[in-house]
Amino acid sequence: MEQRFPAAASIAADTLLAQVREEPPGGRLTVGDPRVVEFVTKFARKLLAPALARRFPELTSLGFFLRKGELAKALSTLETTGTALRFPRGLVFHVPPANVDTIFVYSWALSALAGNPNVVRVSSRSAGAAEVVLEALNAALGDVSPETAATIRATQRMVTYDRSDEISGALSRAADLRVIWGGDASVAALRKYPLAPHARDLTFPDRSSFAIASVRGWQEATPEARLSAVEGFYNDSYWFDQAACSSPRAVFWVGDAEGARAAGTEFRQLLGQVLAAKQHVVEPAMAVQKRVSAYGAAVDGLVSSIRFDGNALATLELADATVLPREWLGAGTFANATVGSLDELVPIVRRKDQTVSQFGFTAAELAGFVTALAGRGVDRVVPFGSALTFAGVWDGYDLLAEFSRLVTVQA
Numbered sequence: 001m002e003q004r005f006p007a008a009a010s011i012a013a014d015t016l017l018a019q020v021r022e023e024p025p026g027g028r029l030t031v032g033d034p035r036v037v038e039f040v041t042k043f044a045r046k047l048l049a050p051a052l053a054r055r056f057p058e059l060t061s062l063g064f065f066l067r068k069g070e071l072a073k074a075l076s077t078l079e080t081t082g083t084a085l086r087f088p089r090g091l092v093f094h095v096p097p098a099n100v101d102t103i104f105v106y107s108w109a110l111s112a113l114a115g116n117p118n119v120v121r122v123s124s125r126s127a128g129a130a131e132v133v134l135e136a137l138n139a140a141l142g143d144v145s146p147e148t149a150a151t152i153r154a155t156q157r158m159v160t161y162d163r164s165d166e167i168s169g170a171l172s173r174a175a176d177l178r179v180i181w182g183g184d185a186s187v188a189a190l191r192k193y194p195l196a197p198h199a200r201d202l203t204f205p206d207r208s209s210f211a212i213a214s215v216r217g218w219q220e221a222t223p224e225a226r227l228s229a230v231e232g233f234y235n236d237s238y239w240f241d242q243a244a245c246s247s248p249r250a251v252f253w254v255g256d257a258e259g260a261r262a263a264g265t266e267f268r269q270l271l272g273q274v275l276a277a278k279q280h281v282v283e284p285a286m287a288v289q290k291r292v293s294a295y296g297a298a299v300d301g302l303v304s305s306i307r308f309d310g311n312a313l314a315t316l317e318l319a320d321a322t323v324l325p326r327e328w329l330g331a332g333t334f335a336n337a338t339v340g341s342l343d344e345l346v347p348i349v350r351r352k353d354q355t356v357s358q359f360g361f362t363a364a365e366l367a368g369f370v371t372a373l374a375g376r377g378v379d380r381v382v383p384f385g386s387a388l389t390f391a392g393v394w395d396g397y398d399l400l401a402e403f404s405r406l407v408t409v410q411a
Contacts, residue, residue: 035148104181111177209354217361
């Protein structure tokens with residue numbers, strides 16, 4: 001397999017595992033280890049370079065997430081009291097998806113911050129931002145102290161290999177925790193490789209997300225606030241071609257039907273302006289995919305009307321708001337419906353639903369909605385523009401806590 005970080009020649013799985021099991025220079029990592037903090041913050045600075053941010057705006061969010069102050073804030077949530085001491089969980093094997101180029105960095109960074117040695121399989125299909133991230137990681141090794149660089153080289157590995165039962169099996173058997181991103185099929189495929197009896201999986205299977213907008217909130221918002229909301233919606237939806245698990249695939253307008261029609265019309269007009277300003281380009285294959293999916297939904301009786309605004313935006317009016325297509329239909333393809341209140345959405349929600357991005361609601365309205373769901377679906381509710389903003393709590397998991405373990409001591 002090819003070792004991507006630290007950049008090196010091809011390496012066999014047993015050799016890599018032997019190396020990461022050795023005690024690194026300066027001793028084993030601890031939770032919140034200063035050497036990891038030093039390296040990650042140097043790496044974050046490279047991601048925040050203006051030229052890089054212009055090419056890959058999603059890297060700016062990643063860079064902010066990895067700033068020293070943010071790392072300290074995350075670690076503060078792990079403070080223990082009484083007889084409990086916190087330690088790293090052990091070797092963590094990460095298998096991220098290919099369709100979201102940067103997710104492996106969040107997963108890896110939090111695990112490293114918890115003091116774990118890590119092996120990350122980077123998909124051979126990853127490109128663009130993923131390649132830039134790997135270049136920045138390797139470059140950051142030159143910006144830290146020799147001891148820190150030696151420790152990071154010894155404990156943190158990112159590799160690429162084709163499908164291999166031998167390699168995946170060896171890495172799985174050696175892992176204390178296996179982190180699987182990318183959908184139901186990925187989880188099922190990796191689970192065929194057994195773990196050690198004490199180890200376990202942390203899985204992120206197929207999820208879907210939707211947006212809600214208050215008709216009243218839209219009507220009361222200033223023109224500037226409306227445009228800002230639409231710009232945020234664009235970022236949520238188009239950065240990863242709407243394929244990210246937290247990108248909205250449907251929009252529910254909540255309020256009276258006449259007000260919803262007017263708000264929806266203005267929303268689409270503003271989104272068209274944003275798409276033009278961003279010079280958003282739709283690949284021909286994506287334009288075809290969008291039409292095939294839209295007409296397929298119509299044939300299945302799921303939608304009552306279809307509206308195409310150029311190749312970049314398709315709006316599918318649902319025939320029944322309770323029958324929601326959750327699969328990816330193509331970038332810029334949104335199911336659309338109007339409901340009278342948030343209460344009408346409660347029966348629609350499934351465990352598969354992850355993120356609800358919202359505009360125009362009060363905190364009390366949103367809390368009431370989540371309370372009515374009673375934990376059976378939806379892991380996060382965020383404003384427009386924050387759907388793709390990663391957090392230490394994801395899919396209901398407190399990741400730093402999952403990447404560490406507690407030992408109780410009583411005298």
